[in-house]
Amino acid sequence: MTEPDNVVQLQRVSKAYADGQIFYALNQIDVAVTRGERVAIMGPSGSGKSTMLNLICGLDVPTSGSVWVDGTELSQLSDDQRTRLRREKIGMIFQSFNLLPTLSALENVSLPLRLRDRSRREAEKRALELLERVGLHRQATHRPDEMSGGECQRVAIARALIFDPPLLLADEPTGNLDSASGKGILQLLDELHRELNSTILLVTHDEYTAATCERMLILRDGRVAEDRLRATGGNDPSPEDA
Numbered sequence: 001m002t003e004p005d006n007v008v009q010l011q012r013v014s015k016a017y018a019d020g021q022i023f024y025a026l027n028q029i030d031v032a033v034t035r036g037e038r039v040a041i042m043g044p045s046g047s048g049k050s051t052m053l054n055l056i057c058g059l060d061v062p063t064s065g066s067v068w069v070d071g072t073e074l075s076q077l078s079d080d081q082r083t084r085l086r087r088e089k090i091g092m093i094f095q096s097f098n099l100l101p102t103l104s105a106l107e108n109v110s111l112p113l114r115l116r117d118r119s120r121r122e123a124e125k126r127a128l129e130l131l132e133r134v135g136l137h138r139q140a141t142h143r144p145d146e147m148s149g150g151e152c153q154r155v156a157i158a159r160a161l162i163f164d165p166p167l168l169l170a171d172e173p174t175g176n177l178d179s180a181s182g183k184g185i186l187q188l189l190d191e192l193h194r195e196l197n198s199t200i201l202l203v204t205h206d207e208y209t210a211a212t213c214e215r216m217l218i219l220r221d222g223r224v225a226e227d228r229l230r231a232t233g234g235n236d237p238s239p240e241d242a
């Protein structure tokens with residue numbers, strides 16, 4: 001079982017790959033994340049950070065151990081149920097935005113609702129509210145190639161919020177952005193965390209980004225090398241110093 005307040009819980013989770021010999025991308029990981037927590041996941045390249053996020057969002061399955069998201073153990077779900085959980089309970093933000101290039105900002109954001117058979121009118125109304133929330137009302141009709149990197153990432157964040165998910169997963173969300181746009185994205189995530197009490201797991205290589213989170217989890221060779229709380233605010237991502 002899992003504690004009711006845990007949005008994410010990994011219990012002795014391993015992910016092994018067999019190429020010649022067995023290699024553990026994750027090795028017996030135990031992690032629990034409570035509602036409203038912000039966790040920076042750090043560690044060297046290849047230490048298992050993306051693997052961990054992929055297991056939490058059900059894009060990948062563990063070799064052993066169990067993964068719980070918002071009270072549900074993922075291995076109990078069918079593929080369809082897992083896809084639905086990912087779409088509706090988890091907002092995902094990637095380094096490379098993953099927007100559909102031929103769709104406008106409004107269409108990209110409203111697409112997940114359209115895929116759930118909501119009317120165009122309802123979906124676009126909600127998408128417009130979210131675009132407004134991330135400061136992109138004016139760009140609603142723009143395609144990704146007509147927006148800056150920072151704007152594309154804002155669209156991706158608006159899309160991630162379309163189902164009011166209890167969990168946001170971000171894999172190097174500022175990795176492809178210049179530092180001013182990156183700070184803007186961190187500030188937006190900070191505001192969303194305050195308004196929505198979102199639980200955020202954020203993979204980053206960068207200390208500045210990690211400092212926006214109260215908790216830091218460092219992976220090394222597929223194991224949790226360090227897991228500690230720290231004070232935030234020392235690195236307020238305010239736009240003035242962007």
Ligand SMILES: Nc1ncnc2c1ncn2[C@@H]1O[C@H](COP(=O)(O)OP(=O)(O)OP(=O)(O)O)[C@@H](O)[C@H]1O
Nearest residue numbers: 017019024025043044045046047048049050051052
């Ligand atoms: N499909 C696969 N087959 C074999 N090995 C894999 C596979 N996917 C990932 N790995 C290995 O698992 C390890 C962890 O990969 P992962 O992508 O989680 O690292 P990461 O911490 O996110 O690194 P980075 O900071 O470079 O993004 C790496 O050594 C990688 O080569």
Ligand SMILES: [Mg+2]
Nearest residue numbers: 049050051171
């Ligand atoms: Mg990675």
